[in-house]
Amino acid sequence: MGTLVPYPEEYADTVLYREREFIADKDLALRLVDGTRFDLWGNVYINGSLFSRGATQQEVDIARFDRQWMDDAYTEATRILGPTEAPELSYSAGTTTTIPGSVEYKISICGTGTQITNWNGQDDPNFSIQWGPWQSMNGANNDFAMLGSDKSGVNGYAWLPSLEFDLSDTADAFEIQLYGPSNIVNIWKNGIRCNDRIYAGNNSIGGTSSKLLKVQFPYPIARRIKILSNRVRSIRVPAGVTLTKPTDVRSRRIGVFGDSHVNGASGGLGAMGCGVTDTHAAYFIDAMHGQGVYGGVGGRAWSPATANPHTLVTAEVGAASPVPIDLAMVYASTNDGPETSANIQAGMEAGLSHLAAVPKRFVISTPHGGTSIYDKINNAAKAAAATAGVPFVDLRNVFWGPGHWANPLFTGTASWFQRPDGTEHMTPIGHRTVGRMVFRAVCEYLTYGSSSLIP
Numbered sequence: 001m002g003t004l005v006p007y008p009e010e011y012a013d014t015v016l017y018r019e020r021e022f023i024a025d026k027d028l029a030l031r032l033v034d035g036t037r038f039d040l041w042g043n044v045y046i047n048g049s050l051f052s053r054g055a056t057q058q059e060v061d062i063a064r065f066d067r068q069w070m071d072d073a074y075t076e077a078t079r080i081l082g083p084t085e086a087p088e089l090s091y092s093a094g095t096t097t098t099i100p101g102s103v104e105y106k107i108s109i110c111g112t113g114t115q116i117t118n119w120n121g122q123d124d125p126n127f128s129i130q131w132g133p134w135q136s137m138n139g140a141n142n143d144f145a146m147l148g149s150d151k152s153g154v155n156g157y158a159w160l161p162s163l164e165f166d167l168s169d170t171a172d173a174f175e176i177q178l179y180g181p182s183n184i185v186n187i188w189k190n191g192i193r194c195n196d197r198i199y200a201g202n203n204s205i206g207g208t209s210s211k212l213l214k215v216q217f218p219y220p221i222a223r224r225i226k227i228l229s230n231r232v233r234s235i236r237v238p239a240g241v242t243l244t245k246p247t248d249v250r251s252r253r254i255g256v257f258g259d260s261h262v263n264g265a266s267g268g269l270g271a272m273g274c275g276v277t278d279t280h281a282a283y284f285i286d287a288m289h290g291q292g293v294y295g296g297v298g299g300r301a302w303s304p305a306t307a308n309p310h311t312l313v314t315a316e317v318g319a320a321s322p323v324p325i326d327l328a329m330v331y332a333s334t335n336d337g338p339e340t341s342a343n344i345q346a347g348m349e350a351g352l353s354h355l356a357a358v359p360k361r362f363v364i365s366t367p368h369g370g371t372s373i374y375d376k377i378n379n380a381a382k383a384a385a386a387t388a389g390v391p392f393v394d395l396r397n398v399f400w401g402p403g404h405w406a407n408p409l410f411t412g413t414a415s416w417f418q419r420p421d422g423t424e425h426m427t428p429i430g431h432r433t434v435g436r437m438v439f440r441a442v443c444e445y446l447t448y449g450s451s452s453l454i455p
Contacts, residue, residue: 070443074436077287080193087173087187087194088216095210099175101239107146107163109134110233115142117149127163127235128249130291131324134161138179138209138231145179145231160184160276160294162228164249165235168242172220175236176213176227185213186277188226193286197428198264198275212236228277228292253324254290255358256281257312257351258331261366263296265425272405272419272427280426280435284329287439293325302332302347303339313351328358329438332366332381334424337373341380348384361390362442367417367434368424369396391454393441398434399426 080086092098105126109116116136121129138144148159167174176185187194194215217223224246237243256263264276276282276294285292300312312333330351336344348363355361363385368374378396385392401412405427408415417430426434441453 067444070440071436073443074283074287074439077191078193078283078432078435080196081189084218085189087189087218089187089195090214090216092212092214093210095177095212097175097236098212098214099173099236099238102175102236103239103241103243104177104234104236105165105243106234107232109136110143110146112136112143113141121161121163124163124245126243126245127165128246129164130162130293131253132161134159144210145177145233147231158230160228160230161232162226162291163232164224164226164246166244166246167223167225167237168244169222170220171223171237171241172218173214173216173238174225174241174243176215176229177233177236178211178213178229179231179233180209180211183211183213183229183231184275184277185227185229187215187228189217190224191226191286196278197273198277250289250291252288252290252326253293254285254288254327254329255293255295255325255355256285256329256331257295257355258329258364259296259300259312259333259335260298261334261425262331263294265298265423272421274426274428274431278428278431280431280433280438281329283432283435284439284442287435288327288443290327299335300333301335301339301344302351303336303343304347304350305339305343311347313347313354325355325358327360327362328355329362329364329442330355331364332377334366334368334374334377336377336380341376341383344377344380345384345387348381349387352384352388352390360446361388362393362445363388363390364393364438365395367395367397367399367426367430369398370400391445393438393451393453394455395434395437395453398437399424399430 097104107127107129108124109119118133119135120132121134122131133149134146135149136143136145137147146161148161178185184198186198235243258281262279262281264274264279264281276296281294281296282292295312302312304311304313330348332344332348336347352361352363363381365378365381366374369378374396378394382392382394399413399417401409401414403409403411403415404418404420404422405415406420413430417426417433419425419427437453441451444451445454
């Protein structure tokens with residue numbers, strides 16, 4: 001294309017007036033895609049900073065590539081294994097192995113004969129376990145399986161532990177000993193997801209209290225495995241296979257504090273359900289090369305005046321959570337709709353105060369906008385961020401318009417983003433899109449010092 005030729009000064013005002021709307025639309029599209037903005041005189045801006053006057057096409061291409069790596073990183077982090085490498089998963093009841101001659105590697109707090117609580121998981125000899133506190137529970141001695149503590153005593157909403165291990169090059173299968181009947185599992189091989197959705201064992205083999213999940217790969221090769229599950233006891237491997245604790249796992253610990261719109265709401269909606277490992281929070285954590293602390297509890301809000309007895313402050317932030325956290329993502333809650341702006345802001349400020357020791361904190365708006373309720377929630381979140389002196393990621397009006405997945409009207413993004421249950425929970429497409437935007441905004445801010453989504 002060559003050098004961008006500037007408009008003559010004498011025509012600048014006329015052209016700007018006549019093409020203001022067209023230029024604004026073009027400007028917005030370019031900034032959203034690659035952080036680049038042109039003006040009428042050939043100036044090129046990267047995230048608000050002047051890159052060059054009369055830049056060449058090569059300079060523009062380099063500027064675009066400079067931001068493209070973030071989209072590439074997100075795409076790689078959210079892809080799933082191809083058919084030649086993806087494992088077959090199968091449940092069986094009880095504790096009897098389906099691998100003849102298998103060797104069991106137990107998590108060290110399991111099977112000790114007594115319950116262990118508040119364990120940080122770092123001294124396990126076989127597994128690299130995400131930072132605790134964890135506890136053993138289930139069975140006669142409360143020592144059968146490892147799980148997270150309940151968030152502020154809210155039964156059924158426990159922190160999800162993850163563990164990583166290396167398998168030797170003769171391994172083509174392993175088993176996960178779980179404790180049921182309700183298990184959720186997701187598995188990563190060499191940092192890539194084995195499944196595009198959380199693998200749930202609810203009612204798949206009846207009401208038995210113990211389950212084995214066999215993971216069968218198509219051929220033997222050395223693999224790094226990560227497992228996220230709510231109740232896990234041990235890993236079984238075939239005879240002759242060695243399981244070792246890795247020393248080079250991701251060490252960045254990321255806490256995501258939000259409601260079910262952030263951290264998952266399966267809700268029995270089949271393909272539209274997104275569990276805790278299928279949401280934009282989970283995609284963001286993977287793209288940031290992090291270990292995740294999923295702080296979401298369904299139906300929670302920030303306002304201390306909420307009718308729900310457990311606000312986000314008490315249920316997620318103020319509770320004993322896996323620590324230390326390196327990066328905290330504090331989301332505005334859609335459940336704060338009935339509350340006042342003052343109460344929402346006060347609750348979020350209290351949550352941010354609890355997280356004051358975290359080196360990096362961000363406040364993120366809801367992706368909704370355009371209504372008085374969501375404007376109230378998001379404005380309160382922005383004010384809380386300003387008071388705490390932390391960046392505010394503005395996603396307002398990303399999710400907009402009438403219609404939903406089952407009744408697409410195509411007059412807004414809701415036809416792609418909104419599930420057909422009327423709750424405004426997002427579809428998998430919505431979660432992937434919002435995850436990409438949050439990742440890009442935070443990554444740009446941390447890497448380059450600014451982002452178009454952070455005012």
